[in-house]
Amino acid sequence: MNEFELINQLQSRVNGWMPAEVESALLGIGDDAAVLQCPAGQQLVVTVDTLVEGVHFVPQSSAADIGFKALAVNLSDLAAMGATPAWFFLALTLPEVSPRWIDAFSHGLSVLSEQSRIQLCGGDTTSGPLSVTITAMGLVNPGEALTRGGARPGDLVVVSGFCGLASYALKQIEQGARPAEKAVQAMNRPEPRLKLGRLLAGKANACIDISDGLAADLAHIAKASGLGAEIELWRLPVPAELAGLPQVDRWEHQLSGGDDYELCFALSPERAVELKEWAEQADVELTVIGRITSGSDVQFLREDGGRFSPARRGFDHFPGVQA
Amino acid sequence: MNEFELINQLQSRVNGWMPAEVESALLGIGDDAAVLQCPAGQQLVVTVDTLVEGVHFVPQSSAADIGFKALAVNLSDLAAMGATPAWFFLALTLPEVSPRWIDAFSHGLSVLSEQSRIQLCGGDTTSGPLSVTITAMGLVNPGEALTRGGARPGDLVVVSGFCGLASYALKQIEQGARPAEKAVQAMNRPEPRLKLGRLLAGKANACIDISDGLAADLAHIAKASGLGAEIELWRLPVPAELAGLPQVDRWEHQLSGGDDYELCFALSPERAVELKEWAEQADVELTVIGRITSGSDVQFLREDGGRFSPARRGFDHFPGVQA
Numbered sequence: 001m002n003e004f005e006l007i008n009q010l011q012s013r014v015n016g017w018m019p020a021e022v023e024s025a026l027l028g029i030g031d032d033a034a035v036l037q038c039p040a041g042q043q044l045v046v047t048v049d050t051l052v053e054g055v056h057f058v059p060q061s062s063a064a065d066i067g068f069k070a071l072a073v074n075l076s077d078l079a080a081m082g083a084t085p086a087w088f089f090l091a092l093t094l095p096e097v098s099p100r101w102i103d104a105f106s107h108g109l110s111v112l113s114e115q116s117r118i119q120l121c122g123g124d125t126t127s128g129p130l131s132v133t134i135t136a137m138g139l140v141n142p143g144e145a146l147t148r149g150g151a152r153p154g155d156l157v158v159v160s161g162f163c164g165l166a167s168y169a170l171k172q173i174e175q176g177a178r179p180a181e182k183a184v185q186a187m188n189r190p191e192p193r194l195k196l197g198r199l200l201a202g203k204a205n206a207c208i209d210i211s212d213g214l215a216a217d218l219a220h221i222a223k224a225s226g227l228g229a230e231i232e233l234w235r236l237p238v239p240a241e242l243a244g245l246p247q248v249d250r251w252e253h254q255l256s257g258g259d260d261y262e263l264c265f266a267l268s269p270e271r272a273v274e275l276k277e278w279a280e281q282a283d284v285e286l287t288v289i290g291r292i293t294s295g296s297d298v299q300f301l302r303e304d305g306g307r308f309s310p311a312r313r314g315f316d317h318f319p320g321v322q323a
Numbered sequence: 324m325n326e327f328e329l330i331n332q333l334q335s336r337v338n339g340w341m342p343a344e345v346e347s348a349l350l351g352i353g354d355d356a357a358v359l360q361c362p363a364g365q366q367l368v369v370t371v372d373t374l375v376e377g378v379h380f381v382p383q384s385s386a387a388d389i390g391f392k393a394l395a396v397n398l399s400d401l402a403a404m405g406a407t408p409a410w411f412f413l414a415l416t417l418p419e420v421s422p423r424w425i426d427a428f429s430h431g432l433s434v435l436s437e438q439s440r441i442q443l444c445g446g447d448t449t450s451g452p453l454s455v456t457i458t459a460m461g462l463v464n465p466g467e468a469l470t471r472g473g474a475r476p477g478d479l480v481v482v483s484g485f486c487g488l489a490s491y492a493l494k495q496i497e498q499g500a501r502p503a504e505k506a507v508q509a510m511n512r513p514e515p516r517l518k519l520g521r522l523l524a525g526k527a528n529a530c531i532d533i534s535d536g537l538a539a540d541l542a543h544i545a546k547a548s549g550l551g552a553e554i555e556l557w558r559l560p561v562p563a564e565l566a567g568l569p570q571v572d573r574w575e576h577q578l579s580g581g582d583d584y585e586l587c588f589a590l591s592p593e594r595a596v597e598l599k600e601w602a603e604q605a606d607v608e609l610t611v612i613g614r615i616t617s618g619s620d621v622q623f624l625r626e627d628g629g630r631f632s633p634a635r636r637g638f639d640h641f642p643g644v645q646a
Contacts, residue, residue: 026366027470030547032403032532033370033461035468038361043349046444047356048412048458052451080355089371091414091456121369128375129452133414135371138356145358147350209355224353 006097006125010090013106014113014120025087025121034121036087042139047077053130058173063101065188066132067108073211074136075116075192076261080209082146082201083138085116085194090123091133116194144202148224151206151266155292157229158275160193160262160284162186162239163214164250167257180241190261196282200265203274207265213258215310219298221266228295234303235289248308255300256310266292329420329448333413336429337436337443348410348444357444359410365462370400376453381496386424388511389455390431396534397459398439398515399584403532405469405524406461408439408517413446414456439517467525471547474529474589478615480552481598483516483585483607485509485562486537487573490580503564513584519605523588526597530588536581538633542621544589551618557626558612571631578623579633589615 011029027035038044051070053059071088078085090109094101113120118136165186172179179187193209200207206225208217214231222229233251242250267275272288279286290301300308334352350358361367374393376382394411401408413432417424436443441459488509492502502510516532523530529548531540537554545552556574565573590598595611602609613624623631 027468031470032400032530033368033406035404035463036367036369037465038367040363044359044361044367045356046359046410046412046458046460048414048445048447048456050414050416050447050449050456052416052449055449055451077355081358083356087369089369089458091371091373093373093375093454122371124371124373124456126373126375126378128373128378128454131416131451131454133371133373133447133456135369135412135458137369140358142360145350147354207355 006102009102010106011120013103014110016110024119028119028121034087034089036121039139041142043142043145045078045081045083045138045140045145046135047074048133048135049073049077050131050133061188063104064108067105068112068189070132070134071109071112071136072190072192072261074134075112075118075194076190076209076211078136078138079192079194079197080146080207080263081138081140082144082197082207083140084198085118085136085138087119087121087137088113089121089135092123093126093128093131095127095130116192140201146197146200146204146207146265148206148208148221151221151225151227151292152268153227153292153294154269155205155266156269156272156288157218157231157264157290157292158267158286158288159214159237159264160196160286162237162285163210163260163262164242164253164257165239166190166259168242168253182239183241187259190259192261193263193282193284196263196278196284199278199282200263203271204265204267207263210260210262210264211258213256214260214264215255215298215300216258218264221264222292222298225266225292228293229290229298230293231290231298231300233300233308235287237285237287251308252310329425332422332425333429334443336426337433339433347442351442351444357410357412359444362462364465366465366468368401368404368406368461368463368468369458370397371456371458372396372400373454373456384511386427387431390428391435391512393455393457394432394435394459395513395515395584397457398435398441398517399513399532399534401459401461402516402520403469403530403586404461404463405467405520405530406463407521408441408459408461410442410444410460411436412444412458415446416449416451416454418450418453439515463524469520469523469527469530469588471529471531471544474544474548474550474615475591476550476615476617477592478528478589479592479595479611480541480554480587480613480615481590481609481611482533482537482560482587483519483609485560485608486533486583486585487565487576487580488562489513489582491565491576505562506564510582513582515584516586516605516607519586519601519607522601522605523586526594527588527590530586533583533585533587534581536579537583537587538578538621538623539581541587544587545615545621548589548615551616552613552621553616554613554621554623556623556631558610560608560610574631575633
């Protein structure tokens with residue numbers, strides 16, 4: 001298998017789902033670049049994320065899980081913007097080409113690309129230490145993209161699904177334990193909240209996906225909006241797998257674990273009546289966990305009236321370097 | 324310097340050139356994704372290329388050269404499509420953050436981003452083995468994108484500039500010699516032929532940039548067009564630095580060296596009169612080196628009537644793996 005055969009295998013596998021009637025790239029894989037037609041009256045949403053072996057996944061990770069997750073983390077960014085997926089580009093760096101690895105990788109990728117109806121339009125394959133960079137592009141109606149700024153004092157803070165499962169699974173594996181299947185799924189096969197993001201487009205005041213941890217990502221919304229937030233810890237939805245943990249350990253996973261890929265958004269209180277319908281349509285729990293304040297920081301309130309400070313606030317790739 | 328400071332430094336350095344009146348991204352760096360408005364009536368051209376340490380550059384390469392070249396190879400793909408650069412995204416994987424390295428890297432990048440008026444709109448920074456993946460996006464009038472297909476029998480094969488310098492410089496360095504400055508420039512700071520690409524848009528019948536070597540890339544045009552080609556070796560422009568080499572060694576560099584980033588295009592003979600003006604406007608040599616044939620392979624003709632077969636035809640990242 002040479003470089004061209006590799007690309008062909010990837011393409012046929014990942015785009016195999018595409019029915020002929022789908023509006024596709026004008027020119028896809030196989031030239032110097034792809035040519036795309038952005039539909040009139042739509043805006044383009046573009047995001048890039050890299051997964052590196054040893055940082056974002058362990059050497060034992062299955063190729064299928066790596067393929068799935070590399071696309072999932074990018075789709076999660078599109079979801080957080082309220083965009084509908086359209087096209088993606090894959091830059092794959094591999095130490096060697098194992099046809100079996102490629103087959104499993106492209107299978108994992110294709111499960112999600114088919115489900116989310118996003119077309120592989122190009123990329124690059126190079127030899128080197130294993131890493132996957134995906135550029136994902138989506139479409140949104142003008143002015144409806146969800147940003148981190150735009151929250152208003154009094155807005156409800158809402159979170160989808162459950163936070164903390166992925167980091168709990170990782171910690172269990174590090175300790176030699178075998179995590180529950182649902183936690184492993186949360187870590188290896190996160191489900192991007194695309195349906196929810198589309199429902200929120202033009203309606204939520206601010207939105208972010210929880211990749212760095214709820215505390216850090218909510219702080220991004222607060223900072224970009226020039227405001228603060230108050231979270232009532234007893235309102236955080238508790239996944240069954242974390243229910244038996246000491247309260248503080250659980251909060252650390254829920255607030256700082258990261259790798260969750262749920263959406264956290266700020267919503268005008270008068271829209272609260274719509275939450276139930278959105279939850280049903282997007283098939284995901286939606287929980288009001290606090291509100292946006294006119295302050296300048298994010299507070300975590302305990303039911304006894306005290307406050308809680310997570311030991312770490314999210315993931316920084318380069319925390320220790322001095323400028 | 325943490326991850327956020329790193330991104331801020333990159334952004335201010337690389338986009339520092341942008342005058343306020345330039346049409347910019349609706350939403351750039353700093354959210355989950357960028358939001359872009361593709362101008363009405365334009366098509367979008369998208370390309371992705373990765374540079375990996377030890378594969379595309381040596382560990383001794385300067386950070387400024389890496390920054391320059393990572394963007395250059397992507398702009399070269401836009402040039403080959405006839406596109407005008409618009410936006411780019413940077414996925415940077417670094418083993419550690421040295422503010423000095425980042426400063427030099429972003430300087431090299433900014434020299435070319437300013438020159439080619441392309442805006443950094445987002446990306447990702449991760450820790451891991453050094454590699455740079457850039458996604459570059461450009462614009463082209465509908466139907467005017469240059470592809471590899473579309474050449475016609477009898478078309479002239481034209482090449483810009485000089486081929487072989489970059490691979491000659493690399494070989495000299497590998498042999499412990501000190502290559503001429505112009506060869507080092509060709510290797511470290513290739514000049515994407517953007518002006519030429521724009522002049523050719525809608526006029527050339529097929530076009531490619533010479534990253535894999537003239538022989539391999541011309542074969543891509545021939546294959547995509549379902550045709551062959553004949554190259555008259557004595558017409559190949561000879562860079563002064565290669566003039567003293569034995570003929571066969573020179574041909575190997577010119578035909579198979581790769582890393583050249585010149586454009587090779589197929590042109591209807593009736594357009595030949597325009598070559599002189601294009602060369603002046605784009606400030607680059609344009610040389611007719613052969614023609615497209617109704618055959619199915621690419622032939623290299625010697626002046627004595629014989630034929631020449633390059634020992635290797637371009638660069639394959641994964642040549643040795645069996646399917």
